[in-house]
Amino acid sequence: MLKTPSLTAGSFRPSRRAVLAGAAALPLVTILKRPANAAEFQFKYATGQDPTHPVNTRAQQAIDRIREATSGRLDIKLFPANQLGSDTDLLGQVRNGGVEIFNLSSLILATFVPLSGITSMGFAFKDYDAVWQAMDGDLGKHVRDEIAKTPIFTLSKIWDNGFRHITSSTRVIQTPDDIKGFKMRVPPAPALTSLFKAIGAAPAPINFNELYSSLQTTVVEGQENPLAIIATTRLYEVQKSCSLTGHVWDGYWVLGNKRAFAKLPADIQAIVARELDRSADDQRADIAALTESLKTDLAGKGLAFHNVDREPFRKALSATSFYADWKAKYGPVAWELLERTSGTLG
Structure with missing residues (x-):
C-alpha cells in the first residue's frame, strides 16, 4: 500500500x-x-x-x-x-x-x-x-x-x-524517412515535441479536447496516442492507418x-x-488486456495497422543531439536510473 x-x-x-x-x-x-x-x-x-x-x-x-x-x-x-x-x-x-x-x-x-x-x-x-x-x-x-x-x-x-502509436490520414509511417514533414498533433509536452522535431516531423502542440476537430478539419494529418485513447475517442473515424511505433510509454x-x-x-x-x-x-x-483486442476492433472499424521496426528510429535519434540534450536537462542521477532499464541511450 x-x-x-x-x-x-x-x-x-x-x-x-x-x-x-x-x-x-x-x-x-x-x-x-x-x-x-x-x-x-x-x-x-x-x-x-x-x-x-x-x-x-x-x-x-x-x-x-x-x-x-x-x-x-x-x-x-x-x-x-x-x-x-x-x-x-x-x-x-x-x-x-x-x-x-x-x-x-x-x-x-x-x-x-x-x-x-x-x-x-x-x-x-x-x-x-x-x-x-x-x-x-x-x-x-x-x-x-x-x-x-x-x-x-x-x-x-x-x-x-500505454505505449503510444502514430495514426495518419495521409501516409503510412514505417521508417524515419516516412515521417519527414509529417504534420501531427502532439500534446503540449516538450519531450514529444522535441522527439518528433529531431526525426524531421512537424509536430503541433494541441490540447486533448481539441484533438478530434483538429484531425477532422485536417489542421494536422495525424497524431499519436495509445490504442485505448484512439478507440474511446473514435479517432479511427478521421484516421486511416496506425503505425505501431511504440515510440514512448506514457x-x-x-x-x-x-x-x-x-x-x-x-x-x-x-x-x-x-x-x-x-x-x-x-x-x-x-x-x-485491451491492447490486443483493440487491434482487432479498430481494424474492423477501418483502421489499417502496420508493424514498425523501432530500432532505426532509435538510431536516428542517437544520430542527433536528442538524448544528450535531455540527459543534460534531467541530470545524471535521473538518467542513470532510466538507463538501468532502457540500456544506454545516445
Whole structure:
C-alpha cells in the first residue's frame, strides 16, 4: 500500500489532540445541523478521458470503495472527459485547490514538473516488464519526490496510459524517412515535441479536447496516442492507418492538492491511498488486456495497422543531439536510473 506521499507526518496528519480540540470548539448547534447523510469532506476528481476509458471505470470503483470504507465521510465526485477544463486548465486547478484530485499524463505534467517527462523518453522502454521495473522502482520514486516539491503530490502508483502509436490520414509511417514533414498533433509536452522535431516531423502542440476537430478539419494529418485513447475517442473515424511505433510509454499520475489532503484524518488518507493503488493495479491489467483486442476492433472499424521496426528510429535519434540534450536537462542521477532499464541511450 502506498504511504501518504512525500508530506511530513506533522504537516499531513493532524494529531488526535488537535482533532478532538477542534471538535470540542464546534458549537453543538453546528454539529446537530449537519444532515445525518452528509459527507464530512467533498472532493472533485477530474480526468481528461472518455467515461468508458479504464482510468474512469477503475477510478469510480475506487471512489465507491472509499465512500463505503469511510462510512460516507469522504464523498468524491468524478468528472471525466475534461468536463472541468482542459488538461492544462485542470493542472492549474489542482495546484490551487479548485480540484482536489486530477489524473494527468506524465508528458503534460512535465510542463510543470520537468522531470516527469523522463518516463516517456523516446524509444526507451521496450516492453511492460521494463516499464514497471522502472516506475515501481527507483525511477518512479525519484519522479514522485520531485512532484512532491510542489503544491501537489502523487496519490497512488502510476496508472497506465500505454505505449503510444502514430495514426495518419495521409501516409503510412514505417521508417524515419516516412515521417519527414509529417504534420501531427502532439500534446503540449516538450519531450514529444522535441522527439518528433529531431526525426524531421512537424509536430503541433494541441490540447486533448481539441484533438478530434483538429484531425477532422485536417489542421494536422495525424497524431499519436495509445490504442485505448484512439478507440474511446473514435479517432479511427478521421484516421486511416496506425503505425505501431511504440515510440514512448506514457502513464497517468493521480495527483492531489496537498492542502486539501492535509485536512483529511489519517485513517481516511490511508483508505484513499489503499483504494487508488488497488485500482491502479486493476487499470494496468485492463490496458494490457485491451491492447490486443483493440487491434482487432479498430481494424474492423477501418483502421489499417502496420508493424514498425523501432530500432532505426532509435538510431536516428542517437544520430542527433536528442538524448544528450535531455540527459543534460534531467541530470545524471535521473538518467542513470532510466538507463538501468532502457540500456544506454545516445
